[in-house]
Amino acid sequence: MRRYLRVGSVLFIVPALLLVLVSPGRPAAMPEIKVGTVLPLTGAFGSAGLYFRQGYQMAVDDVNNGGGLQVGSQKYHVNLIILDDGSNGTQSRSLVEKLVTDQHVNFLLGGYDTSLVEAQEVVPDQYKIPYVEGGGAASDIFKRGYKYLFGTLATVYDMGTTTADFLTYQMSQGKLPKPLTEAVVYENTDHGKDYINALTDEAKAHPDLFKIVLSQPFQLNGSDFSPLLQQVKAVNAEAFLSDAHLPDFITMQRQYLQLGMYSPFISYGARGPDQAGRRALGDGADYLVAALWWTPALKDPGSQLFTARYQQQFNATPDWFQALAYDTGRVLFAGVHNANSLDGTAVRDSLARLVFRSALIPGNVIRFGANGQIQGSPYVVVQNTPGNTVRIVWPRNLPETRDVTLPVPRMP
Amino acid sequence: MFTAQNLISIGIAALLTAGLYAAMSYGLALIYGVMKVINLSNAGFLMLGAFMTLVYSDAWHLDPMLGAVVNLPVFFLAGWLLYTLLVRRVMAALPIASLLLLFAVWLVLQNVALLIWGSDDHSIITAYTYKAVEILGFRVPLTRLLVFAFALGALGVLHVVLGRTYLGKALRATVQDPQAAVLAGIDTERISALAFGLGTALAAFAGGLLTLLFSFTPAFGTDLQLKSFTIIVLGGLESFTGVMVGAAIVSFAESYAVLFMRASLQNVLSYALLVVALVVMPGGVAQLWTRHRS
Numbered sequence: 095m096r097r098y099l100r101v102g103s104v105l106f107i108v109p110a111l112l113l114v115l116v117s118p119g120r121p122a123a124m125p126e127i128k129v130g131t132v133l134p135l136t137g138a139f140g141s142a143g144l145y146f147r148q149g150y151q152m153a154v155d156d157v158n159n160g161g162g163l164q165v166g167s168q169k170y171h172v173n174l175i176i177l178d179d180g181s182n183g184t185q186s187r188s189l190v191e192k193l194v195t196d197q198h199v200n201f202l203l204g205g206y207d208t209s210l211v212e213a214q215e216v217v218p219d220q221y222k223i224p225y226v227e228g229g230g231a232a233s234d235i236f237k238r239g240y241k242y243l244f245g246t247l248a249t250v251y252d253m254g255t256t257t258a259d260f261l262t263y264q265m266s267q268g269k270l271p272k273p274l275t276e277a278v279v280y281e282n283t284d285h286g287k288d289y290i291n292a293l294t295d296e297a298k299a300h301p302d303l304f305k306i307v308l309s310q311p312f313q314l315n316g317s318d319f320s321p322l323l324q325q326v327k328a329v330n331a332e333a334f335l336s337d338a339h340l341p342d343f344i345t346m347q348r349q350y351l352q353l354g355m356y357s358p359f360i361s362y363g364a365r366g367p368d369q370a371g372r373r374a375l376g377d378g379a380d381y382l383v384a385a386l387w388w389t390p391a392l393k394d395p396g397s398q399l400f401t402a403r404y405q406q407q408f409n410a411t412p413d414w415f416q417a418l419a420y421d422t423g424r425v426l427f428a429g430v431h432n433a434n435s436l437d438g439t440a441v442r443d444s445l446a447r448l449v450f451r452s453a454l455i456p457g458n459v460i461r462f463g464a465n466g467q468i469q470g471s472p473y474v475v476v477q478n479t480p481g482n483t484v485r486i487v488w489p490r491n492l493p494e495t496r497d498v499t500l501p502v503p504r505m506p
Numbered sequence: 507m508f509t510a511q512n513l514i515s516i517g518i519a520a521l522l523t524a525g526l527y528a529a530m531s532y533g534l535a536l537i538y539g540v541m542k543v544i545n546l547s548n549a550g551f552l553m554l555g556a557f558m559t560l561v562y563s564d565a566w567h568l569d570p571m572l573g574a575v576v577n578l579p580v581f582f583l584a585g586w587l588l589y590t591l592l593v594r595r596v597m598a599a600l601p602i603a604s605l606l607l608l609f610a611v612w613l614v615l616q617n618v619a620l621l622i623w624g625s626d627d628h629s630i631i632t633a634y635t636y637k638a639v640e641i642l643g644f645r646v647p648l649t650r651l652l653v654f655a656f657a658l659g660a661l662g663v664l665h666v667v668l669g670r671t672y673l674g675k676a677l678r679a680t681v682q683d684p685q686a687a688v689l690a691g692i693d694t695e696r697i698s699a700l701a702f703g704l705g706t707a708l709a710a711f712a713g714g715l716l717t718l719l720f721s722f723t724p725a726f727g728t729d730l731q732l733k734s735f736t737i738i739v740l741g742g743l744e745s746f747t748g749v750m751v752g753a754a755i756v757s758f759a760e761s762y763a764v765l766f767m768r769a770s771l772q773n774v775l776s777y778a779l780l781v782v783a784l785v786v787m788p789g790g791v792a793q794l795w796t797r798h799r800s
Contacts, residue, residue, distance in 0.1 A: 136616075137725050140625025181725070274550035280772035311770040317720070318526075320519045320650075321761040322769040328512045344627055344721045351636045352719075353519075374629035375722040405599045444782055505636060 126340040127170040130193035131203040138315045141370050142206045144469025147421025166434040190217045190248030208232040208285040218242035219340035222438040228422035230469035232333050236467040242464045246422045252471035253385045254292020260488045277308040277331035289337035319346045325371045333359040344374045351378045381502040385473045388417040393494045417454045520761035525566035525654030527755040529751035531734040533708035535670045535756045539744035540701035546608040548725035550615030554720040555713025563630050574714025578707045585706025589699045619724035695761025736780040751791045
């Protein structure tokens with residue numbers, strides 16, 4: 095019996111070992127670069143975490159399918175290590191540390207959202223490991239003096255000013271009343287504070303254009319917004335502006351419509367065109383306006399190619415999450431390639447000097463300021479249209495920009 | 507902000523939210539009442555009830571309200587099995603054992619849901635999702651009204667079952683004094699299994715109803731569970747009418763507080779109420795009512 099077991103084990107184990115050795119992926123002699131990331135694959139931000147994983151994986155596949163990452167005279171296979179923080183900040187930080195101390199990763203890609211990036215961002219400087227993120231957009235992330243931190247998202251403050259510029263133009267075209275009364279609700283995080291700060295600054299600078307009649311923070315991942323929305327209803331503002339993450343956006347917009355509320359202009363910051371949101375809200379997401387870092391409606395060749403590849407690979411339409419994750423991964427690899435070294439400080443300096451010209455974001459260029467944040471505010475404003483489509487409505491200089499439908503039609 | 511129109515609107519919204527809160531807390535109160543077990547898996551069954559309602563909707567175009575009703579026998583069986591196979595074995599141990607066991611069950615349920623449905627937000631849109639009815643000039647969302655009606659209906663059915671049937675009397679006897687119930691010939695073991703099954707069914711029933719209002723993920727129910735704890739403590743832990751009153755207290759406090767404080771402090775208010783209830787009136791409103799009567 096024992097003999098049969100031994101023979102059986104050999105029969106199974108030897109081919110298995112051979113398979114491991116000859117499995118496609120990388121030549122046996124190619125050394126490896128370990129890139130680590132901690133994403134919220136479960137919990138409140140699970141959907142977005144999954145999208146980031148897809149985008150990062152596409153960037154890694156690009157490199158590995160192209161024969162590896164060229165660093166100096168050596169090519170390296172990129173091994174992406176992903177851990178799940180369950181959307182929990184404390185866990186997120188300790189898992190990033192675990193990636194460094196246990197897995198000995200060479201470089202780090204960032205998590206999602208602002209709160210989790212803020213939890214993670216302390217680690218890279220401690221270990222002098224470059225960290226590039228595309229999931230945290232609050233300007234506070236970059237005010238703490240970290241040197242190994244780089245962000246590819248324009249700030250939420252810029253999202254607020256972009257929205258204000260867009261509204262100013264619409265007022266000049268007679269599509270919205272002037273001055274515009276605004277009811278602003280925002281999540282009680284640095285993300286939300288950036289948004290309200292931008293809108294408040296705009297209202298102070300242009301009292302003839304904007305009048306904020308309600309400004310209320312709300313708890314992130316809330317379950318019931320009806321008391322807050324009753325307040326919004328009571329002030330009867332012409333514009334309803336909310337800065338919310340995906341789950342809160344879905345709940346709030348659903349309750350907004352159920353309460354029979356109407357404003358000539360509605361925006362949830364960067365939310366609206368997300369596929370998850372459109373599936374969850376159906377017609378209730380039509381005509382929402384969003385300021386985004388990327389949209390598949392962009393017609394530049396890079397965006398079109400990315401959209402087609404993503405659709406082919408995942409049988410779905412990508413949102414900005416995947417595109418920014420893809421850009422973020424490619425920026426890190428470009429930094430490593432240009433550094434000609436795997437040394438953390440050398441790669442950090444290389445990223446600081448980098449001008450990445452094949453990005454998907456509007457303008458296609460990513461370069462970082464002294465604080466590690468992307469320079470410029472490359473936003474596009476889009477409006478959802480019926481049938482799960484979107485159109486770009488801002489900036490005006492893009493060839494694909496179309497007229498916005500304002501005031502938004504009432505839901506039948 | 508302090509106009510009569512606004513105050514009444516907030517009051518209506520608070521009343522409807524109270525129905526929602528009560529619906530999701532009945533199961534927790536029932537299980538605690540009979541077994542003195544804090545069912546941490548309640549949120550897991552609430553979430554699973556929502557996903558099963560989605561399954562019925564996708565497969566048979568079943569309306570979420572009917573889906574919630576279908577959940578009752580399905581999850582009664584699941585709860586019965588859970589009690590018989592697992593919970594029963596730790597009943598004699600310290601309370602922490604059942605607490606940890608049910609917490610583990612919750613985590614398992616979350617991960618099973620994650621494997622099956624992924625982490626995306628799911629939702630069910632019906633023909634009446636965005637519809638509302640006018641009542642005395644106030645617009646009331648139809649879905650909230652339905653959830654409220656179902657919560658009241660569930661309270662009524664529970665009232666009849668507990669008051670008029672042998673099962674209900676046996677349940678109440680077990681709640682009041684388990685040893686005396688045994689002496690009176692009640693099979694308390696069987697009653698406990700029934701109570702666990704019924705509590706689980708009520709959680710899944712509420713989960714089905716909540717699909718009318720919210721989108722959901724495998725993490726769905728976590729915040730609501732914390733709110734449920736506040737509600738059953740305020741309600742006196744074992745009383746269904748107390749649950750309704752506790753739900754109303756939480757809901758009205760949260761809703762009107764927005765007039766005086768930041769909306770972001772809504773949850774803080776709920777937990778402050780929990781602390782106050784535990785310190786000042788651990789028996790909840792039921793205790794106050796008993797004191798008043800005596």
